[in-house]
Amino acid sequence: MMMHEVWKLLFKKPFTNKFPAKYAPKNVHSYLRRVKSGKVKLVPPIPPPPNFRGKIQYDIDSCVGCGLCAQVCPSKAIEIVRDKKWIIMHCKEGATLAAPLKIKIYVSRCVFCAQCVDVCPRKCLHMSDEFLLANEDKLSRDLIIPGP
Amino acid sequence: MSENYTIPIGPLHPALHEPITLKLEVSGEEIVGVDIFCSQVHRGIEWIGMNRNNAIQSIYLAERVCGICNISHPFCMVDAVEKVTNIEVPERAQYIRTIIAELERIHSHLLWAGVAAHEIGFDTVFHYTWALRESVMDLVEYLTGNRVTKAIFMIGGVRRDISEEGAKKIKEGMRFYLENFHKIEEIYLHDPTIRMRTRDVGILTKKDALKLCAVGPVARASGVPKDVRQDYPYAAYADYGLKAITPDMYNGEVHGDVFDRIIVRLLEVKQSVDIINWALDNMPSGSILAEKNLVKLKIMLKKAEGEGVGRVEAPRGEDIHYVRLKAGEEPFLSWKIRAPTYNNVLPWIPMLLGGQIADVPIVAASTDPCMSCLNRVTVVDTNKKKEFEITKEYMHEQSIKKTRRLMRNGQ
Structure with missing residues (x-):
């Protein structure tokens, strides 16, 4: 019985999808250039x-800064901050406390439960299909939303 | 050699890569005494649940207690919290919970069967079983959005509905398992070597199983018809009328050995397929959440006061979460997790006594241990004389050697 299965598997195409390349390249950088x-x-x-x-994904313009997402985030990946753009546009002498509240998401801490997406009253958060998020630097530009 | 030796195994586990220490006292090749040392793994999780998180955040924390039973733990916690707050879960949500929990059981039992085959040296069978398991993992990924941390539970229901298309996909998957079940049965239950290697090895008598409070498939393999789904039905199990599976249903006899545990787990896979098909056919329509507005739910949880116990039959046995809430405070006042492996570790002592070192991996693996689920230190016996190191590789080698020997002698 088992031998039969082994023979069958010998002639089958491998199940594994060889992503991103079939064999590990000798030099990654030159491979990427190619x-x-x-x-x-x-x-x-x-x-x-x-x-x-x-x-x-975060739509900063429709966010009202209610902070519910930060309250339900299990990994505390969401920080409430003042709107940088508004500060630059409106206050010259640093009345920063009047600036509206927005959020800052640290993707390196995110556990991908989408609880913030469920709780958001303005529906300004949603989960994308992007899954290649590995990075050496946990605070790199790609892993902080919205970007600098 | 007349002198007894004490062999420490671990802190890495003989069968799985998780922390536990076994001290075996051996006289020659025979085991004459067993000690078990368990670690304090998820005190930190309970602490976070009692100090930092609110109840909604704790669902995702409970999910991370165990990588394999990550439906059972949030299910249990959510059940306990619902009992405190008197939230009535809609019927459709109950059925979806049942389906997801049974999908988890299929994947966990197939995973275990693969590991068991690996422990006795059948790596081809191991890969074959895990290839079959891949199909149920894909179904779980399709239904919940992720392979492992499913994040589908919410206090008062579930977060994702099963669409028409999803139901069709599950049905297809279940048909695949029914078609392939006889293959697994042929490999595991009719193969002479597996039978020789596991029959009358690691015996746990019915008396010992009752005395040591074994749970789940370990207890059922010893002939104790004990199943939370049968005794205290939750979710949709009461409608289904489930019966606990004991090995005498298959061949009319109970030995309480490793082979019986294989029988029970494989039959449970078939039972889970039946339950899922039944639940899909009888699924009522309606909402999937008792309270859709999470802000309202949060306020409700803050006002709630009292205590609740959640009991769920995880793939490894009965899982219990105890939760106490205090009005005006968001984190739990107390939260206690008792995972099934805690009960199933003490039966290792009667199972291993009188056995051989080559049998330790398969006997230990036969309880499907999940060391991360353990939560207390248990010291049974502390007389030690001489100690020498025994590695996982050495034990695995011994195990394979014994299988080869049996295969040669058997033919």
Whole structure:
């Protein structure tokens, strides 16, 4: 019985999707340059399922700064801050306390539960399909929303 | 050699990569005494739940108690909180919870079957079983949005509905398992080597199982018809009328050994498939959340006072969460997690006594231990004489050697 399965598997195509490349390149940087110039193609990843919870997206303009998301976030990844843009536009002598409240999300702390998306009264948060979030620096530009 | 030796195994576990220490007293090849040292793994989780988080945040924390039973723990916690606040969960949500919990049981039991095959040296079977398991993982990912941390529970219901298309997909998946069940059955229950290697190994008698409060498949394999889904039905199990599976249903006899535990787990996979099909056919329509407005729910939780106990049959056995809430305070006043492995570790002593070192991995793995779920130090016996190191690789090698020996002698 088991031998039969083994024989069958020997002639089957491997189940693993070789993302991003079939073999590890000797030099990653030169490989990436070749990808950019179109000489080699990356193996595409398996598409994520519908309603996948990936990197969070934030629409800063419709946010009212109620802070409910920060209250339900299990990992305290959301910080309430003053609106930087508003400060730059409106106050020259630093009356920063009048600036409206906005949020700042640290994706490196996010646990991808989407509880903030559920609780948001203005629906200004949603989860995208992006899942390649590994980074050496936990406070890099890509991992702080909204960006600087 | 007349002198007894004490062999410490661990703190890394013989079967899984999680913290526990076993001290075996051996006389030659025979085990004559067993000590178990468990660690204090999730005190920190309870502390965070009692000091930092509110109840809604704690759902996601409970999910991270265990990587494999990460439906059972939030289910249990949510159940306890609902009992405190008297929230009535809508029927559709109850059915969805049942379906998700049974999907988890299928994946956990198949995972265990693979690990058990690996422990006795059948790596092909291990890969084959895990390839079958991949299909249920895909279903879970489709339904909840993630493979492992599902984040589907909410106090008063569930967060995601099962659409028509989703129901069709689950049905297809269940048909796949029904079609492939006889293959797994053939490999595990009719293979002579697996039978030789596991029959009458690690025996736990019915008396010992009752005395040591074994739970879940370990107790059921010893002939104790004990199942929370049968005894204190929650969610939709009362409508289904579930019966606990004991090995005598399969071949009319109870040995209480590792082979019986394999039988019970495999039959439970089949039972779970039945439950999911039944739940999909009988799923009522309606809302999936008792309180849609989370702000209102938060205020309700802040006002609530009292205590509640959640009991859920996790794949490994009965899981209990005790929750106490105080009016005016958002974090729990107290939160206690008792995971099934805590009960299933003490039965290791009668199981391992009189056995061989080569049998330790499979006997330990047969209880499906999840060391991260353990939560107290238990010292049974502390007489130690000489100690020498025994590694996981050495034990695994011994285990494979014994299988090979049995295969040669059997033919």
